[in-house]
Amino acid sequence: MIKKSLTLIFILFYFSGFSQKIIQQALESEILETTRNIKIYIPEGYEKDSIKNYPLAIVLDEDYLFDIYVGNAILFSKKDKAPKQIVVGISMEKTKGQDVSFDINSGKLSTTAGYFYNFIRDEVVFYMESNYRTSPFITLVGDGYSANLITHFLGENTAFINSFICINPSFSDFIGSELISYNLEKFGREDNTFYFYTNNVSSFSAEKQVKIDQIQKGLATLDMKNFNVINDVINTPSSISAIGEAIPRAMTKIFEVYSAISKEEYEENIKDLAPSDAIYYLENKYLEIEFLFGSNLGIRETDIYAIESIVIEKENGDKLRDFGKMILKLFPTSPLGDYYIGRYYETGKMFKKALNYYKIGYGKMDPSDPNADAFYENILRLGGQ
Structure with missing residues (x-):
């Protein structure tokens, strides 16, 4: 009481x-x-x-x-x-x-x-x-x-x-x-x-x-x-x-749909999805938030990371580019969309394209961002390719 x-x-x-x-x-x-x-x-x-x-x-x-x-x-x-x-x-x-x-x-x-x-x-x-x-x-x-x-x-x-x-x-x-x-x-x-x-x-x-x-x-x-x-x-x-x-x-x-993906939501609705279905689920979640509540949130980084492992680990990461494009569509100012597209090209040994996307993504970051140095390592790694 x-x-x-x-x-x-x-x-x-x-x-x-x-x-x-x-x-x-x-x-x-x-x-x-x-x-x-x-x-x-x-x-x-x-x-x-x-x-x-x-x-x-x-x-x-x-x-x-x-x-x-x-x-x-x-x-x-x-x-x-x-x-x-x-x-x-x-x-x-x-x-x-x-x-x-x-x-x-x-x-x-x-x-x-x-x-x-x-x-x-x-x-x-x-x-x-x-x-x-x-x-x-x-x-x-x-x-x-x-x-x-x-x-x-x-x-x-x-x-x-x-x-x-x-x-x-x-x-x-x-x-x-x-x-x-x-x-x-x-x-x-x-x-x-x-x-x-x-x-x-x-x-x-x-x-x-x-x-x-x-x-x-x-x-x-x-x-x-x-x-x-x-x-x-x-x-x-x-x-x-x-x-x-x-x-x-x-x-x-x-307002459950508005909230960030919870452990329960992931376990019940997401974990067994194919990469393309997981990407669609996340995109549809944010489109519904905007439609219902008038709130254009972009995408929460925590929700991006929630389905990251599905996209990377299933189907040899072939959906990484689609994942990045979806993020850029809903959250164009986020460097993560460019990062995942860059990772897709790097996995396919298309290093010049990968380097270009890594540079674009890094350019969106605030130098004071604690993740900026780690992101820049992608550019250094491919700079000699």
Whole structure:
């Protein structure tokens, strides 16, 4: 318990240093016929780069979920486990009963909840996309009955939400039939990636645990590569503490593709691949990162080294040139692309071509780079050929 408390304290302390990036906004709503307060977090560095786009997270229950989500977003981006995000929190403190209400006899949203749903879809998203540099990747986050409201966005004919984070969900009794009516198989036909997170909690009533468990088991039967179902169970005596655990657990899975190649990812997806397939895997990983999150990272050197042995040791290193070309395509300023092409030519005893690529690569390096001297040895070695 102490460990969890310290983690939360650290996140909130970490977040407090960025409080100057929070914008309070009274958003005029034609749909609600009133103004609704929203809170917007703008990530560090947003003003310095006028081209980069950022994923958008829309957090319901802003009064208590916003700070926790932003704190985790900052921590994950600092640890290179997720892209920086723009986060908007919607105030519901005085209106939640109306915003998320539904007919207990049908599960359908009430009139006021329908208006709130349309407010999110047609006004909040439009406002954020019109005024901030957002990427197409949108996350919806809600707790309890707000999580139930979020599930209704699965019924949109044109999918525009990428990840649904349903924390401690209080589903209607009709959630099963509602999910079936949404024809979730349609997501499999989209050229996009989706995530659906729910958590159960050991301290919930037996009835609530059974309902969530049944939904999770039903969702687990979906067989779509681009619709990722994340069924979580949190063992804790308090549903409040489950909130603090659910958000980072959801982020870990949702932004898994963004993270550097882990030992688990290498063991499960890469180690048995042929060189050409390993190269394609790495290239596709970074193309997907750019497509989903608007983040052009080039390629992390650690990920290059992760598949290096496959390319060098299998098929006599015949794919080294393809490996180098792929790196130059996605990360043209890196000397590693030139290095691998040079190594390919050196292995084939085409020393003049090898020397040329080694020189090009060395020219991209900062003389203070600790690897510069080792790289230059390639030039010295072939200088007499």
